[in-house]
Amino acid sequence: MSELKHLAYAIIDFLREQTKSQAWTSDERESLEVAMQCLENVFKISSQDIDLAVSPPLMEIFSAAITKKLIWNTPSDFxxxxxxxxxxxxxxxxxxxxxxxxxxxxxxxxxxxxxxxxxxxxxxxxxxxxxxxxxxxxxxxIEDCKRAIAIDPDYSKAYGRMGLALTSLNKHSEAITYYKKAVELDPENGTFKSNLRVAEQKIGEASSPTGAGLGFDLASLLNNPSFVSMAASLMQNPQLQQLMSGMMSNAISGPAAGVGGLTDMGSLIQAGQQFAQQMQEENPELIEQLRNQIRTRSFSGSNEDHS
Structure with a gap:
């Protein structure tokens, strides 16, 4: 019971500090005061029982946790x-x-x-x-990479894997920072250099007119052997075959057919964009699978060694 009284006193002390904040409305402040009275009545304590105070105060414990000063994100003395x-x-x-x-x-x-x-x-x-x-x-x-870096700030692989995780969340600018650090620590590592180039390319595509709308450069994808192989596999899907058949039927019977239609590159790209849009509308799960596979194959993280 003594331990509970110490805890109750710490909570009351914490709530009392909170009531001093101007952020609370009168109703909220009244609710805090009622909570303190309930604790005082249940445990038969008051603000005068300073012998029940704990050190450090509850507020300091919370502040340390919020600012990540606890052992969770720092190397352990254990x-x-x-x-x-x-x-x-x-x-x-x-x-x-x-x-x-x-x-x-x-x-x-x-x-x-x-x-x-x-x-x-x-x-x-x-x-x-x-x-x-x-x-x-x-x-x-990302959290695990942060903890690895906290333990060993010169561990290049932790920076490289941080870059991969950030890239997968489309945080390419942050990823570049970590890839550069990985390359700095291990300048002979081709994987780090390759992933850095891809991340920088993603930033360039995002600011390029060809990168707008669908979020990728069609020409680059068509020159990517991994994408071509993956696309060929995906095209065996009956749903995709049906979509392609319907689109080609529309193209042949519509004004885009013939000279000046699908025979020039501009129209071909336009048709490809239309097809991608149709895929997104008809089967968003499938297009998301496509994007995930492109993202995975674009970065050299699948065959890396483990220490």
Missing amino acids: TPSAQDVIRAEQLKNEGNNYIKEENYRAAVDSYTQAIELDPNSAVYFCNRAAAQSKLNNYTAA
Whole structure:
């Protein structure tokens, strides 16, 4: 009961500070005062019981959490035992094997167990970030990369994987910053350089007239072997075949057919844009799948090694 009284006093003290804020309406301030009275009555305490005060005050604890001054985002002072270090390394290797098997959820679990045993390893956080990205959990991947960088500010792979996660969220400007840092730390890494060029290209496309509307450059896609292969596979889909058939029928019977129609590049691009728009309207799930595959294949993150 003594511990509960300390907690109740801390909450009352916190609420009392809140009532001093000018942000509250009179009704809200009255509600806070009623809450304090209820706690005082239940636990039979008052503001005079200063011996129940806790240190640091609840407000300071909350402030530290909000500004991320807690241990969660900083390297830990915890020193694992030799046995825990060995077991953590085994779990990391298990996670790496799960990555190779494309069992990404199991990989996350293994890396998480390794982190619980040894929270001071940047490698474990960075590897978990890679697995999270494979599961499209990009926000979680970014947090893991931040923690890896906090532990080891010179860990180039953490910056590279941060760039990949940010790119997947279409945050290309931020991604470029991390790719540049990765290249600075590891100038011989071709993957970092390639991903940096692609991210810079994405920024250029966004500001280019050809990048407006559909959000990608058709000519670049048609010159991308991976996209052509993927498109050929997707075109086996009966829904896409039906859409293509209907569009071509409209084109042949409409004013765009013949000379000056689909035979010139401008009309071909226009027809391609019309087809993409029709795909979006008819089957948004399918076009989103297409975009995800383009995004995945555009960046060199699928065959990277794991430490």
